[in-house]
Amino acid sequence: MKYPIKYIENNLVFNHAGECFAYYELLPFNYSFLTLEQKEQIHTSFRQLIAQNREGKIHALQISTERSIRTLQDKSKQLLSGRLKEVAVERIDEQTEALVDMIGEHQMDVRFFIGFKLMTNEEEMSLKTLQKTAKETLTAFLREVNHKMMGDFVILPQAEIARYAKLEDFLYAKIARRFTIRPLEKNDFGYLIEHFYGKSGTTFEDYEYPLPVQKQNGQAIVKRYDLIKPTRSLIEENQRYLKITNNEEQEQYVAYFTIDSIVGELEFPSNEIFYYQQQQFDFPVDTSMNIEILPNKKALSTVRNKKKELKDLDDHAWQSNNETGANVVDALDDVAELETTLDQSKEALYKLSYVVRVAAPTYDLLKRRCNEVKDYYDDWSIKLVRPFGDMFGLHQEFLPASQRYENDYIQYVTSDFLAGLGLGASQMLGETEGIYIGYNLETGDNVYLQPGLASQGVKGSVTNALATAFLGSLGGGKSFANNLLVYYAVLYGAQALIVDPKAERGDWPETLPEIVREINLVNLTSEEKNQGLLDPYVLMNRKKEAESLAIDLLTFLTGISSRDGEKFPVLRKAIRTVTQKDVRGLWLVIDELRKEDTEISRAMADHIESFTDYDFARLLFSNGTVERSINLDKSLNIIQVADLVLPDAQTSFADYTTAELLSVAMLLVISTFALEFIQTDRQTFKIVDLDEAWSFLQVAQGKALSNRLVRAGRAMNAGVYFVTQNADDLIDEKLKNNIGLKFAFRSRDRQEIQKTLAFFGLDPEDEDHHRRLRELENGQCLFQDLYGRVGTVQIHPVFEDLFHAFDTRPPTRKK
Incomplete structure (x- = not known):
């Protein structure tokens, strides 16, 4: 059988039958968690794309390529900056070795390619075009004679190449209106050919195909040897498989299936074979569809x-x-x-040759894989057959611009059938490189994140918000995932401030010794030495911000509203007087109210003073002699306040106890302090991490503060991380709309699940979505990335030391 490829120019492939195909990579689109309407929209676009070709041929390929884990990790190292760069390089290298041990050197990556035969029959007939056609026919004949006699070179007129290139421009514009595509180049064709001839070990992105072309006297000349060089291998054809040898160490056994019959109805949207195939197999399976278009009249005649x-x-x-x-x-x-x-639609009919390629390093493994593939297609009511003696012919069908090998296994199908197979449908999550956080539960693919990328206006992203939400009931793994992401973000060069009201991170200096020099742990206890450290006048640098925080804090504690015409002006006046003094502190506000000496001012002074009886309340009140001692100059800053009594998520604000009220007030103060932290160097990505965020999101001051943090963060290259129990805690719609990355861990409550799905932009009534959220195990979550894509992820720390450092479960008694 003759090697079909005659000449390659950019994404154009000429074959020996005088045909020219234009090939494109169909960039995968996320198909997971789409609504029925969204799936119908994709199906309609595909059907229209196929149906608008009234004649000609289409060649579609689904190929399992290789992606190097080491290359991905090395690219991730290029994103490093900051003071912990050396530690990060060492940690990533260790992570690389661990991942290679677990999943091998390469990760399987599914790619989709589609080629269209370019039709040149649209020119008007005239004497000039007839002369031109006759001349081309004669020169083609002479070229073929020269090829037969001398055989070393392939010669093609540049005018002919230019004519097809013009047609390709029109085709590209037509396809690009519906799908994201990329024209192929010689390196892509070289990789595909070598892949079909059993060569592996080079990743798709790194492959280079040297194909020198000389252009002179209006002709393009290429050595025939250079064209067939990627096919260099020894192929031994057996009746039901091929044995392909490339060197002494690299052997591959390959079998080819084709469709014998389709015995059932394939109803959309449940027949996306290419999509579900990615979840089914952990070994490479390739598919070729050679489609010949029968115009409507010819199709009717055949039927x-x-x-x-x-x-x-x-x-x-x-x-x-x-x-x-x-x-x-x-x-x-x-x-x-x-x-x-x-007859009614006037559409064409399609002659489909559908071939499945299965490869394995040994014959026994090939047999097992072949059985798996047959069983998979049996479930779709499609019967596959492995024809005797036809393996090499079916092998040739995979090559670009190839002809259909035989007519015995042709299926006559409509555009609806082809559109419903799911070509291009995939499960994509996260970025191509960055922080490794885990793997996709459906496909096993690694998931990478770049937390500071949203504000860069990345092409295809649906948000430019840097804020992130971690949702889920107790014990689901939200704190663990949050800690892991913050840790790696700091390694990659970010600066973080963690507000830790439960004091769960106090042992990080011991459990994370590699970054201990960049950990600043501020442990605010009720000891006398910490008196007044959280006083707004001590904590804030600028007087105006200190005054604003003092008003928010005291109105929150006393319940005085700005609408209260009697009490609020008195309180406001006392705070303003203290602000204008050289010595400032909240204790002095009480003194100013007593100086006012009215019934209202004395009552307010007594009310405020009553809060100071609690041990940990002394942190909020200073007499003006306390100096600021909280600095956030390290890469990882943790502020934890001991003895806080946080209310339950279900407790309404009106039912807060005094201790709970003071605890939330302290979180408000620390979170306001985070605004100063955000407004530092814009070039450094910063994270403000609010654990147990629900506790102050329920109160008006907390909501307003959260919105300020998020808005300021977007401008100042900072992300606010909300760790809370459910989506309903993020009460403000403005706040929800400004959250980019979303993590939702296991939930059992139906109402909470509905709110979570709505927060993710998914159908809240979809029972399949409900089931998937309920069945998540610890450490597994529903995840939405910057591009709006949703999938399920297993958070994977890789290292045992990180697992123990971030594990917030209480220790168990050891025997």
Whole structure:
């Protein structure tokens, strides 16, 4: 059999039958968690793309390529900056070795390619074009004679290449309106050919195909050897498989299946074979679809002839007093329905040659994989067959611009069938490189994040918000995932401030010794030495911000509203007086109220003073002699306040106890302090991490503060991380709309699940979505990335030391 490829120019492939195909990579689109309407929209776009080609041929390929884990990790190292760069390089190198041990050197990556035969029959007929056609025919004949006699070079007129390139421009514009595509180049073709001839070990992105072309005297000249060089291998054809040898160490056994029959109805949206295939197999499976388009008139003629054959069978059975077979009756019904559809829609019919390629390093493994593939297609009511003696012919069908090998296994299908196979549908999550956080539960693919990327206006992203939400009930793994992401972000060069009201991170200096020099742990206890450290006048640098925080804090504690015409002006005046003094502190506000000496001011002074009786309340009140001692100059800053009593998420604000009220007030103060932290160097990505965020998101001051943090963060290259129990805690719609990355861990409550799905932009009533959220295990979450894509992820720390450092479960008694 003749090698089909005659010449390659950019994404154009010429074959020896005088045809030219234009090939594109169909960039995968996320198909996970889409609504029925979204799936229908994709299906319609595909059907229109296929149906608008009234004649010609289409060649579609689904290929399992390789992606190097080491290359990905090395690219991630290029994103490092900051004071912990050396530690980060060492940690990533260790992570690389661990991942390679677990999943191998390469990760499987599914790619989709589609080629269209370019048709040149749209030129008007004239004497000039007839002369031109005759001249081209003669020169083509002479070129073929030279090729037969001398055979070393392939020569093609540049005018012919330019004519097809012009047609390709029109085709590209037509496809790009519906799908994101990339024209192929010689390196892509070289990789595909070598892949089909059993070569592996080089990743798709790193492969280079040297194909020197000389252009002189209006002709393009290429050595035939350079064209066939990627096919260099020893192929031994057996009846039901090929043995391909590239060197002594690299052997591959390959088998080819084709469709024998489709015995059931493939109803959309449940027949996306290419999409579900990615979740089913952990070994490479390739698919080729050679499609020949039958114009409507020809299609009707073919269908009517088939109808006549079936009627003859029916008549013959009746004349011989036999019953017509059920398969003949069903076929007659199907043909009649197809005839009506074609007659009304005026659409074309498609002759499909569908070939599946299965490869393995040993013959025994090949047999097991072949059985798996047959079983998979059996579930779709598609019967595969492995024809005897036809392996090499089916192998040739995978090559670009190839012809259909045989007509024995042709399926006549409509554009609806082709559009519903799920070409291009995939499960994509996260970035191509960055922080490794875990793997996709459906496909096993690694998931990478770049937390500071949203504000860069990345192409295809649906948000530029840097804020992130971690949702989930107790014990689901939200704190662990949050800690892991913050840790790696700091390694990659970010600066973080963690507000830790439960004091769960106090042992990080011991459990994370590699970054201990960049950990600043501020442990605010009720000891006398910490008196007044959280006083707004001590904590804030600028007087105006200190005054604003003092008003928010005291109105929150006393419940005085700015609408209270009697009390609020008195309190406001006392705070303003203290602000204008050289010595400032909240204790002095009480003194100013007593100086006012009115019934209202004395009552307010007594009210505020009553809060100071609690041990940890002394942190909020200073007499003006306390100096600021909290600095956030390290890469990882943790502020934790001991003895806080946080209310339950279900407790309403009106039912807060005094201790709970003071605890939330302290969180408000520390979170306001975070605004100063955000407004530092814009070049450094910063994180403000608010653990137990629900506790102050329920109060008006907390909501307003959160919105300020998020808005300021977007401008100052800072992300606010909200760790809370459910989506309903993020009460403000403005706040929800400004959250980019979303993590939702296991939940059992139906209402919470509905709110979470709505927060992710998914159908809150979809029972399949409900089931997937309920069945998540510890450490597994629903995840939405910057591009709006949703999937399920297993958070994977890789290292045991990180697991123990970030594990917030209480220790168990050891035997």
